[in-house]
Amino acid sequence: MDLTTFxxxxxxxxxxxxDSEVILGGLISAxxxxxxxxxxxxxIVVNTCSxxxxxxxxxxxxILELAQAKEKGACRLLVVTGCxxxxxxxxxxEAMPEVDIFLGSSTFHQLPSLLKGRQPGDAQEIHLxxxxxxxxxxxxxxxxxxxxSAYLKVADGCSNRCxxxxxxxxxxRYRSRPLDDLLREAEWLAAEGVRELNLVAQDTTAYGExxxxxxxxxxxxDTLARTRLFSWLRVLYAYPQRITERLLEVMGTxxxxxxxxxxxxxxxxxxxxQAMGRSGSSAECIRLVEWIRAQLPTITLRTTLMVGFPxxxxxxxxxxxxxxxxxxxxxxxxxxxxxxxxxxxxxLEESVPKRLKTRRLRRLAALQEKISLAYHRELVGTVRAVLxxxxxxxxxxxxxxxxxxxxxxVDGRVLISSGFGRVGEIMPVRLTQAYPHDLVGEIAESELx
Numbered sequence: 081m082d083l084t085t086f087x088x089x090x091x092x093x094x095x096x097x098x099d100s101e102v103i104l105g106g107l108i109s110a111x112x113x114x115x116x117x118x119x120x121x122x123x124i125v126v127n128t129c130s131x132x133x134x135x136x137x138x139x140x141x142x143i144l145e146l147a148q149a150k151e152k153g154a155c156r157l158l159v160v161t162g163c164x165x166x167x168x169x170x171x172x173x174e175a176m177p178e179v180d181i182f183l184g185s186s187t188f189h190q191l192p193s194l195l196k197g198r199q200p201g202d203a204q205e206i207h208l209x210x211x212x213x214x215x216x217x218x219x220x221x222x223x224x225x226x227x228x229s230a231y232l233k234v235a236d237g238c239s240n241r242c243x244x245x246x247x248x249x250x251x252x253r254y255r256s257r258p259l260d261d262l263l264r265e266a267e268w269l270a271a272e273g274v275r276e277l278n279l280v281a282q283d284t285t286a287y288g289e290x291x292x293x294x295x296x297x298x299x300x301x302d303t304l305a306r307t308r309l310f311s312w313l314r315v316l317y318a319y320p321q322r323i324t325e326r327l328l329e330v331m332g333t334x335x336x337x338x339x340x341x342x343x344x345x346x347x348x349x350x351x352x353x354q355a356m357g358r359s360g361s362s363a364e365c366i367r368l369v370e371w372i373r374a375q376l377p378t379i380t381l382r383t384t385l386m387v388g389f390p391x392x393x394x395x396x397x398x399x400x401x402x403x404x405x406x407x408x409x410x411x412x413x414x415x416x417x418x419x420x421x422x423x424x425x426x427x428l429e430e431s432v433p434k435r436l437k438t439r440r441l442r443r444l445a446a447l448q449e450k451i452s453l454a455y456h457r458e459l460v461g462t463v464r465a466v467l468x469x470x471x472x473x474x475x476x477x478x479x480x481x482x483x484x485x486x487x488x489x490v491d492g493r494v495l496i497s498s499g500f501g502r503v504g505e506i507m508p509v510r511l512t513q514a515y516p517h518d519l520v521g522e523i524a525e526s527e528l529x
Contacts, residue, residue, distance in 0.1 A: 083157060083195065086112045087121035089146070090224070091139055092129025094280050094316070094489070096162060097224065098215075098233040100127045102189055103161065105220030110192035118146055119153030123195075127188065128164035131246065133418035139164045147178040157181070157198065161188040163250050166208060167422075173206050182206045185251055186213040211237060211252025217264035226469060228504035229276040229488055230269050234262060234300065238282035239290075240319070242346075243357040243424040244389065244417060247282055254281075256288050259295045263303065270309035275504065276467060277310045278488065284315055285322035298327040305334035311506050312467070312484060314338045320345055320368055321359060328375040338484040339376050342411075344384040348403035349396040352389050357424065362403045369407050380485035382411030387444065388437035389417045390428035397440050404447055410455050411491050412448045414441055449516040456514035463527045466494050466509040468501040481509070483519075492517040499523020 086107055090100035103125060108114070115121035124146050128139035143160055150158050159181045165172055166184035173182055181198075183191060187207045194207065214236050215221070223230055238247045239254040269277060279301070281287060287297040295303075297315070304313055313334075318341050331337045347353055350361035360368075373379060385400065404412070416437040419426040466481040472495060479496035486492055494509060499522050501507060508527040513520035 083122040084111075084113060085115040085121045085154075086123035086125060087115050087118040087155075088125045088127070089118075089142065090127045091142060092127075092131065092135060092163070094231045094278065095233055095236075095282070096127060096129055098221075098231050098280070099162065099185075099188055101221045101224050102215055102219055103127060103191060104222040104224060106189060106192045108222055109220045110195070112192075118149040118155070122154050123157045123159065124150060124155045125159045125161060125191070128160060128162040130163040130167045130250070132415065132420065136164060136167075143176060143179065147176075150178065156200070157195075159183065159191065161191070165206070166211070166250050167246060169208055170206060173204060177204065180204060182208070184208040184211070186211040189213060189215070189219065211250070212255075214255045214257060216257065217261050217268065223269075223272060223274075225488075226504070227273045228467065229278070230272075230274045231278045231280045232262060232266060232269065233257075233281065234279055234284060234287050234297075235281035239286070240283060241357050243355065244386070244420065246420045246423055249422055251282065254283070254286055254290055256286075256291050258291070259288075259300055259303065262300060263307070266304055266307070266309060270307075273504070275310060275506070276312040276314065276488075277304070278314045278316055280316050283317060283319045283322070285318045285324075285327070296324075296326070298324065298330045301327070301337060302330045302334070305330070305336050308336070310336060312336060312338050314340055314484075314487060316342045316487060318343050320365065323368070323372065325375070328372065331379075332376050339379040340382070340485055340487065341372065341379060342382040342384075342487065346384065346386050347389065347396075348400045349392075352392060352396050355391060355425075355428070356389060362399050365403065366406060380410045381407075382413070382487070382491065383409050384413040384415070385444065386415055386417050387440040388432040390419075390425060390432065391430040392417075392432050401444060401447065404444060404451075408451050408455075409448070410452065410485065411487075412444075412452075413490065414444055414448075416441055453514060453516045456516070456519055459511050459519065460514050461511065463508050463510045463524050464494075464521075465506050466496070466521070467506050468496070468503055469493075470503045481507075492519075494519045494521050496520075497522055499525065 130136035161183040165182040235256040237252040348362040468481040472478040472480045479501045509521040510524040511521040
């Protein structure tokens with residue numbers, strides 16, 4: 081089929097973005113040109129997410145919206161890739177005859193070769209495999225984010241068995257990339273101008289466990305830091321029980337490693353954690369946080385918590401609320417449990433009413449706003465390193481950037497009200513105002529970082 085232009089839309093998490101950048105690299109390497117307007121593109125590709133019900137619904141709505149662009153515009157082929165087709169397979173294909181090709185979480189990289197053999201009028205195609213694909217440094221990839229920041233996907237899949245999660249079924253078992261392969265990609269990213277490198281996987285702290293005695297995440301971080309290729313290195317998605325003394329030691333040794341950990345605790349009730357297929361208790365989680373902070377006193381901790389898991393009682397929620405009040409995470413993500421087809425939790429009968437889930441979410445969110453505001457107020461008057469990202473989308477009168485304690489896309493920003501900021505540079509900023517999610521400051525070039 082004679083196609084020359086494509087429009088690619090990526091949904092979901094940072095790990096999905098890396099997959100989309102592989103799709104982008106494959107298409108551009110094959111001679112296709114990117115098009116910003118879906119109505120003008122001859123090929124439309126949607127890389128989907130289906131981690132939870134709301135994400136799956138967003139993916140479905142987006143596909144249907146772009147199917148309209150196919151009818152009205154220049155599009156001759158609509159392709160859906162990633163987690164949604166991997167999860168729902170032929171049922172999804174039957175429900176969406178307007179989609180021409182479905183590719184799963186382990187076949188998305190095959191798109192350019194599949195397009196070569198495609199002819200006008202060909203029947204709908206579905207290409208799904210047991211998840212096994214693992215990108216490497218030779219896999220074509222084109223960065224889609226700002227030039228100064230990127231993600232390094234250190235592994236794919238997940239071998240944890242959380243009762244609420246579909247990821248192992250969608251992505252397969254945990255598969256780590258060799259350390260030397262990751263170093264080659266890191267060198268390429270640095271040559272592309274990347275200054276902030278964010279390490280991602282479904283569970284970064286499981287890195288290397290499938291490769292033998294070594295390497296481990298601490299080894300990878302230590303090696304990356306010693307290259308001095310990046311100003312900031314950051315670890316996302318750390319499983320609580322896999323945080324080691326060696327990891328914290330490495331983080332404390334190298335100034336380029338952001339004192340930041342994203343640790344999805346999910347809950348604090350021991351009874352619910354066991355039902356979730358996890359481990360720990362409120363007391364154990366608090367001891368872990370205290371130990372981490374004792375090793376790294378300046379660390380910023382982010383977590384993700386779930387409310388409304390089947391059987392969650394008022395006492396369970398109160399334990400979670402008290403846990404958040406005691407630990408005082410600087411960053412917190414919240415979501416309500418939704419039953420996901422094929423998971424063990426979906427078979428549990430003790431459901432929590434939707435209105436009660438919403439009420440519990442709001443209580444936790446209100447508590448966290450107070451905690452985050454107090455944390456930000458402590459920063460007012462200090463000069464901090466800020467990665468300048470460019471004009472604020474809200475007004476051209478403000479620049480915006482991020483602290484080392486603010487991960488991209490999830491943790492708020494620093495609004496820069498005065499001074500000359502250079503995009504992609506890490507500059508001293510004097511913080512002047514605090515809000516629950518954001519901070520305000522001004523460039524202070526006379527200050528040393």
